[in-house]
Amino acid sequence: MSDLRPDLAVIAANVAQGARVLDVGCGDGALMAVLRDRLGVDARGLEIDPENVSSAVARGLSVIQGNAEADLVDYPDDSFDYAILSQTLQTTMRPDLVLEQLLRIGRQAFVSFPNFAHWRVRLSLLWGGRMPVTRLLPVAWYETPNIHHVTIDDFRALLKERGITVEGAWFLNGDKATTAAAANFRAEHAVFLLQR
Structure with a gap:
């Protein structure tokens, strides 16, 4: 699964064969295609960008255009074995509510996000006094889709506050x-597998 982005490879390696999956913010469908082709997963996607939707549909994937914050409420409870939100949580207006919807729709949820407490981010702020531009955060602060700068410790605190169980955690x-x-300091990205 080396052809996938590292966080997506972690998710793909931990999805059960034949599962029902909703990939929220699925991009061009790269993860969904791997899950379908290698694991026989019934993969569905929700994506906000119309070009990405077209790319995913061209791969033969079942993807609809929609917004996680507005459209997840339309899915029935426990519709999927897994709901996946990769590199999207920090771009939502209310990540806490999106997380609640993921765990209502899926029996389990994978969530991955960039860790804004990574040492390089801290160093950039400390020494340069500016928001970092790195390989994994490649755009300037005024161009970024990231509106919430979440850290691993922030995310763990939210999970504890909401009574959400961590079934697995991977740090990249x-x-x-x-x-x-020391993942909050050392990891650039985190992947969590969650359950109510």
């Missing part, structure tokens, strides 16, 4: 896995 530094030790 660049394209490689790193340990959970």
Whole structure:
């Protein structure tokens, strides 16, 4: 699954064969195609960008155009084995409400996001006094779709506050896995598998 972005590869490696999946913010459908082709998953997608929707549909995927914050309420409870939100949580107006919807729709939810407490981000702010532009956060602050700068510790606190169980957690530094030790400082990205 090396052809996938590292967080998507983690998710793909942990989805059960033949599962029913909703990929929210599915982009061009890269993850969905792998899940369908390699694991026989019944994958559905929701994507806001019309060009990405066209790309996904051209791959033969079942993707509709929609907004997670407005359209997830239309899905019935427990419609999917997994609801997936990869690199999208920080772009939503109310990530807490989107998270609640994911866990209502899916029996489990995968959530991945960039960790804004990574040491390079901290160093950029400390020494340069400016929001960082890095390989994984490649655009300037005024162009970024990120409106909430979430950290691993912030996310864990939200989960605790809402009584959400962590079934699995993976931390990435660049394209490689790193340990959970000091993940809030050392990991550039996090992937969580959640359950009510």
